[in-house]
Amino acid sequence: MSLPLSxxxxxxxxxxxxxxxxxxxxxxxxxxxxxxLAEADVIFDYQMxxxxxxxxxxxxxxxELGEPYGTKDEENFDFVIQVWTADGLRVFQSTxxxxxxxxxxxxxxxxxxxxxxxxxxxxxxxxxxxxxxQDMAARREMAGTLALRTVSPMLVMVxxxxxxxxxxxxxxxxxxxxxxxxxxxxxADDLSELNEEDLPDEIHPLVHELNLLFxxxxxxxxxxxxxxxxxxxxxxxxxxxxxxxxxxxxxAADDATRDVAINRLNAGIDRATRLVEQLLVxxxxxxxxxxxxxxxxxxxxxxxxxxxxxxAGSAAARQIDLGLVQxxxxxxxxxxxxxRILMRNLLDNAIKYTPAGGTVNLAIRCHxxxxxxxxxxxxxxxxxxxxxxxxxxxxxxxxxxxxxxGLGLAIVKTIADLxxxxxxxxRSESLGGLRATVTFTNVS
Amino acid sequence: MxxxxxxxxxxxxxxxxxxxxxxxxxxxxxxxxxxxDTALDSQTYDLVLLDLGLPRRDGRAVLRRLRARxxxxxVLVATARDAIAQRxxxxxxxxxDYIVKPYELEELLARIRALIRRAAGRAEPVYEHLGVxxxxxxxxxxxxxxxxxxxxxxxxxxxLLLARPGMVLSRRQLEEKLYSWKDDLSSNAVEVYIHGLRKxxxxxxxxxxxxxxxxxxxxxx
Numbered sequence: 001m002s003l004p005l006s007x008x009x010x011x012x013x014x015x016x017x018x019x020x021x022x023x024x025x026x027x028x029x030x031x032x033x034x035x036x037l038a039e040a041d042v043i044f045d046y047q048m049x050x051x052x053x054x055x056x057x058x059x060x061x062x063x064e065l066g067e068p069y070g071t072k073d074e075e076n077f078d079f080v081i082q083v084w085t086a087d088g089l090r091v092f093q094s095t096x097x098x099x100x101x102x103x104x105x106x107x108x109x110x111x112x113x114x115x116x117x118x119x120x121x122x123x124x125x126x127x128x129x130x131x132x133x134q135d136m137a138a139r140r141e142m143a144g145t146l147a148l149r150t151v152s153p154m155l156v157m158v159x160x161x162x163x164x165x166x167x168x169x170x171x172x173x174x175x176x177x178x179x180x181x182x183x184x185x186x187x188a189d190d191l192s193e194l195n196e197e198d199l200p201d202e203i204h205p206l207v208h209e210l211n212l213l214f215x216x217x218x219x220x221x222x223x224x225x226x227x228x229x230x231x232x233x234x235x236x237x238x239x240x241x242x243x244x245x246x247x248x249x250x251x252a253a254d255d256a257t258r259d260v261a262i263n264r265l266n267a268g269i270d271r272a273t274r275l276v277e278q279l280l281v282x283x284x285x286x287x288x289x290x291x292x293x294x295x296x297x298x299x300x301x302x303x304x305x306x307x308x309x310x311x312a313g314s315a316a317a318r319q320i321d322l323g324l325v326q327x328x329x330x331x332x333x334x335x336x337x338x339x340r341i342l343m344r345n346l347l348d349n350a351i352k353y354t355p356a357g358g359t360v361n362l363a364i365r366c367h368x369x370x371x372x373x374x375x376x377x378x379x380x381x382x383x384x385x386x387x388x389x390x391x392x393x394x395x396x397x398x399x400x401x402x403x404x405x406g407l408g409l410a411i412v413k414t415i416a417d418l419x420x421x422x423x424x425x426x427r428s429e430s431l432g433g434l435r436a437t438v439t440f441t442n443v444s
Numbered sequence: 445m446x447x448x449x450x451x452x453x454x455x456x457x458x459x460x461x462x463x464x465x466x467x468x469x470x471x472x473x474x475x476x477x478x479x480x481d482t483a484l485d486s487q488t489y490d491l492v493l494l495d496l497g498l499p500r501r502d503g504r505a506v507l508r509r510l511r512a513r514x515x516x517x518x519v520l521v522a523t524a525r526d527a528i529a530q531r532x533x534x535x536x537x538x539x540x541d542y543i544v545k546p547y548e549l550e551e552l553l554a555r556i557r558a559l560i561r562r563a564a565g566r567a568e569p570v571y572e573h574l575g576v577x578x579x580x581x582x583x584x585x586x587x588x589x590x591x592x593x594x595x596x597x598x599x600x601x602x603x604l605l606l607a608r609p610g611m612v613l614s615r616r617q618l619e620e621k622l623y624s625w626k627d628d629l630s631s632n633a634v635e636v637y638i639h640g641l642r643k644x645x646x647x648x649x650x651x652x653x654x655x656x657x658x659x660x661x662x663x664x665x
Contacts, residue, residue: 236546239545242546
C-alpha cells in the first residue's frame, strides 16, 4: 500500500498514527457495542422473566380470548405478551399485530416472525403458557447508542491528537531540517564537514559517515587538482622544448647546425613519447587499483629474472654491471604485469642515474613474514631532504638529465600501493648510491 | 646585452641558449636556483629569463632575493605554470613580465627587447641619436638615412652605447655585456670592434674617454 507522502517521515508518522487511532476507535466501538448488547440481553431477559412470572398467579383459568387490552397499534410496545392454553388456544394477546408462533419450548428462545427477530420467554402456569417477547432491534439500538457514546469523545480527540503529533514530529525532525539546510545552501565545490553537534543518535552516524565521505572526496579532489597542475607543467615542458627545437631547426644556417637541431628535435620527440607512455602506465595502474583486479600468487624472483633480462640491454650500453645478488623464493599476491613494470622502473632509474661503469644490484629477500625487493646502485644517490619528494609525481632531482619524465618512482609507488606494499628510498650501504626498497607483507 | 638564463630543463635550456646567442645576446645559463643567486650576485645582467620550478632554490625565492637587494634587473618569468594566481604572484613578487611555455620564440624575443628598452628608460622601439638609428628588431642601422652593415659584435657595442648616450662604459663593462662565461675573449677585441664602428659610422660618433672607457655623447660636439 502506498501512502500519500510516504517518503516523508513526518507524513508517514502522521498517516500511520491516524490509521492506528481510527482502527483503535473502531475496535473500541465494536467491543463497546458487543458489551452493551450482552448487558442489555442480561437485563431485558431478566425483565422478561420477571414479567412472565409475575403474570402467572393472576391469570383467569380457561378464560375466553377477549379484545386485546387497551391496545393501539401506533404505540408499538417493545414487549408482546401472549397466553396460551395447553390445547393451543390463545387466551391473551397484548397487541393485535404481534402474533407470535406458539412455542412449546419453555425458557428462553429466539424466533423469527414478521420480518424481525424476537426474544421469547415462555413459562408454564398450570394449564396455560405465558409468553413474553421483545423485538431484538430495540436491544441493538440501545447497544449502538451506548457504543457511540463511548467512542465519540475519541473521534473528537483525533484532530487534536494529530496536531500534537505534528508538532512533536516536527520538533524532533528539526535537526534533520538543519542538516538539510546546511547541505542545500552550500556551494557545489564546498566539501567541508557538516556540523555534527546536537544531532539525535538516529541521524548522527549518517551525518558522520557523510562527513567522512566529504573528507575522502576532498582528498581525491585535491589530488586530482595537484595532478592537473603538475601535468600541465610537465606536459608543457617537452612541448616547449619541441617548439624551440623546431625554431632552432628553422633558423639553422648551415648543415652542421641543422644536424644538431635535427638530433635535438629527435631527442625532444623521444622525451615527449616517453612521458606520454609513462602517463598511460600510471593511469592504467591507477584504474587497475580502482577496478580491483584479482591478485594472484607471484614468485618475485622469477619475475626479477625477467625484469633483469628486459633491462640488460640498456645497462650494457652504459657498461653498468647489472645483476641479481639474492633470490629468495618470495611469493606475494599481486598482478604480474604491474610488478614487472615496478621492477623495470626501479632498474631503469638506477641505470639512468648511475655513471657509466657503475653497478646496479637487484635482490629479493624474505624474512619476518615480509618480502623485500631492493635495488641498489652506485650512483650519486639522493640527498636526505629530497628523498620524500622524489616519490612525488614529476619531481626530478636537481641537475639530473632532462630526459626523465619524473614519473618513474610515482608509478612504482602507485603499483606498490596497489599491492599494499611500501616504497622507501635510502642510501645504499653496499654500493654507496641509492637504495630503493619495496616491502611486501606475506600472506599467510 | 647580457642575459641570464635560469632553466633546469636541459632540452629547453640548450635550445633557448643557442637561439638567444644567434640573436647576438651574450647568455649565461644556470640550471638551479642557487646558481642563479650566485650569478646574480656576481654579475649585472640586462635581463633575467627565469623559470619558477627550479631545483635547490625555487624561482620565486631567487626573485625575492634579487628584489630584496634592490636590484632592478628586468626579470622575465618563463614557466609552464599558467594559473592566473601564479602569474599574479610572480608579477607581484617583482617580475616584470610573464610568458607561458610553450611560447613562440618571436614573442620571447619581442618581450626581451621591450623589457630591455623599458629598463633603459625608453618607450620608442627604434634608437635614434646624432643621425645614427638602430632598430633592434630588424637590426638595421642607418647613418643619415644610409644603411650601414655591421658585424654582430659591432652591432652589440653600438646598441649598448646608443642605449644610454652620455654614459661611459669601460672596456671591461663592454666585455661583460658582450661575452658570456664560456666565450674566450682576446684582450683587444673591444678595441677592434670600436675601430670597425668608427670606420663605418665616422670617427666622431664614439668617443674615447681616456682611462675610463667609451661613450656616445649626448649631443654633437
